[in-house]
Amino acid sequence: MAEHLLQVDHLQTVFHTREALVRAVDDVSFYVDAGEIVSIVGESGSGKSVSMLSVLQLIQMPPGEITGGKALFEGQDLLALKPGGEELRRVRGGKISMIFQEPMTSLNPVLTVGDQIMESVTLHLGYGKKEARARALELLELVGIPDGEERLGYYPVQFSGGMRQRVMIAMAMASSPKLLIADEATTALDVTTQEQILDLLRDIVRKTGTALIIITHNLSVVARYADRIYVMYAGNVVERGTAAEMFSSPAHPYTQGLLQAIPRLDGDKSRPLIAIEGMPLNPAKKDGRCPFLPRCRFAGEACREKPMPPMEDLGPSHGVACWQGAPEKGGEALGERAAPARKELGDVLLSINRVKKFYPIYKGVLRRKVADVKALDDVTFSLRAGETVGLVGESGCGKTTLAKSILCLHDITEGEILFEGRDITKLKKNAIRPLRRDIQFIFQDPYGSLDPRQTAGSIVGEVLKVNRLVSSKEEYDRRVAELFQAVGVDPALRDRMPHEFSGGQRQRLGIARALASNPKLVICDEPISALDVSIQAQIINLLIKLQKERGLTYLFIAHDLSVVRHISDRVVVMYLGRVVEVSPWQELYEKPLHPYTRALLSAIPIPDPEVEKRRGRAAFQGEVPSLLNRPSGCVFHNRCPYKSERCERDVPELTDQGGGHLAACFHIPGGAL
């Protein structure tokens, strides 16, 4: 067998915690060849990052401990090297470099980026100051940062998230490593920036022959970029194979489940998402059997009695660890293809008319107003009762500001928001309170948004008491139990505290809390983006079910267009505080009109390598500018491939292009686009 660049055999890493021994990485084997892009996919706690950190002995020891296995890198076992020793340090950052998830916190804030890049250069290549500087300039050019000479003296705060990630890559490439590890490197970035960074990484691989390991939870990302894939679950590799094999014939029930659980941009909307039931297994609770057993649809006698299944080859590159061999793909059979029920929509429930929200900027000793940050600039759209409107856009587009305006959490600068025909922006404080019953909110972060000192029952039931919606203790208890059941949490758990629940369960409690007052409108602000992939589908399905049962109207805010497409009747696209396109869901995806929408759609990877190869990609440049430097005229003009002089001067109005499809662009009619 030919020697691999990095070959990890039977790696075992445990963490000693007070309660138990956590087998975070349990007998994991994989390899990477030079010039190859390999991806390790898994949810939080699956051990994907820990495996890579273990290879470089970068986990905290104690409480971590590498208890077994080998990591052969160019024939040398990295795990046998002395921790913190000279030889290991030469490999770290020299031959194997890492890029981390959070570009905002992964660079040292008090050193210039030049210092940080040159530090790696001098350390591993032994260059002098002048040569190191030249090399750093070269690296900045490699990662696409212009004006390198000047930028070397910049501090991380002076860069945007995407630019910082580029700096991280420049730093990682400083010593021309043989292997680059990107640990969720694009998860914290905007969709369009994520695409740029991943393209950059792929170009680097092609240009330099470096091998790349992408660690991610996002299967779709992997489809576009990876050659081979390892799927991890609870510390085990459960399936391996080429990207094509993995997406066309997934063998492990977990892989199959993941693929069915994510909505696809090109998928059939009538296909219900098939959630993987239950919670991901806590690695502390492993009992030596298949870790997926409690959630597996195909589990049989063998799975319950035998220990963890070994990796069996299905082909030269494809392998699966499952006692059932490769179970039949159950997806099609299970997902009953209900025709999308035509929704009966009621009257206009909420109408937002030319809403502006400006934050003034003051300067100088006298605090004179010098400018406005235009968080919302002339936003207009409406929701009808029973409808789901998706609101999409990247960071800074004003999604959350708009949600707060609808909830009357702050005053708007101009415009009106009509709820059931009544302008709610000019209400007095005591008139707002009854309104809160009708408009409820589901938050993004299920961890921060529940009071840690309140029991689950009182979090959900508080709304009932405050609004006097129940008249007796019995009625209160009955309603709380009913709400728990509606969101699929056992009412017996009502006396538990929030920290005793998992992320998905907490989000369910958040939904129950929002539903307690029987609202008419529910604003969901990124309700699933903090959850694991296999849990996301559960929550989406729950939201859809609740809408059917209770006739709710949703304003669904998200940055993930595939999810928005799946759940929405209409979609509103925002960019830098302006609405650029409003469209029925189907048309938006088949016939997007605004160049920004097109770019956004093309940036979203589809979890299918075959489709990815055929897809055209919209040319797209730059990052979302700061609201402080908002471009004149059309806000998108500085990134738009179709811009003309007029775009720099005039602001395009949102105009109807037929069939309720609105777009704000000068270049739509005539097919020039």
Added chain:
Amino acid sequence: MYKYIGKRILQMFLALFLISVFVFALLQMIPGDPVYAMLGDEISIERHDQVYKEMRLDRPLPEQYAMWVKGFLQGNMGYSFSYRKPVVELVAARLPATMYLGVLSSLVSVALGVLFGAVTAVKRGTWIDNVVTVISNIGLATPIFWLGILLVLVFSLKLGWLPSNGFVFPWEDFSLSVKQTIMPVICMSIGGVASYTRQTRSSMLEVIRQDYIRTARSKGLPEGRVIWKHALKNALIPILTLIAVTLRNTIAGAAVVENVFNINGMGSLMVQCITKRDFQLVQACILLLSAVTCVCNLLVDIAYAYVDPRIRLK
């Protein structure tokens, strides 16, 4: 950056102005007649009137204030009745000693505190950490005057190693100066060392958990470089805040220490002039020490901008 410093300097002058108004008002706040309050009841009416005029107490208050500030800026800080000397002479003779001890003990406390703090953070949970933490808690709780007396008792009276009092500058007599300053500096810096140790430890522990430290390690840097170059500079930011606070305490501590060790500095001068009701001298002392504190705070603010680019670039 310059804008930031300019703003701080402006703020410093504003603070000094307010302090000067307050110090000036001090004289007006003394119950009864200020001349009798200063010179006692036994003086003749003529003497009283003469002094009353000399001190320009017959003029309107704003004019008195303006004259006082003007005189101060010209080096005429008034006349000390108890020492029968111009205030400026007294101050000129005594300020340097206090400044010398203050700066020295501040340096000692920052250097030792940061070192101890960094070491305990890196060696967290080991016996070194435990021992230093216990000692620093004791240090925080030790009264300065008691420690001073104890040191004198042991090292001067019992062992006879160090002189129990007096002060000379090192450029006058180096070895005597070193011997004389050891104990005062220990007293003045012990609280500082203890609080810097604690602050550095907790801020280092915070910094070590950060993602950029993981980045630094993954670059292959030796652990020492990771700690001293990447971690410490970040950990210093909250410590600078503490320096501004501790400086004030050090100067206040001088009053006690100078009395215990019989050093002719501003601290002992101030204690004496307060007991002798020498108000012009009190005014001058307070104003000068406030000015010194303000300038130190300004330096700390500038250091802030140096250490943290986020402030510099704002």
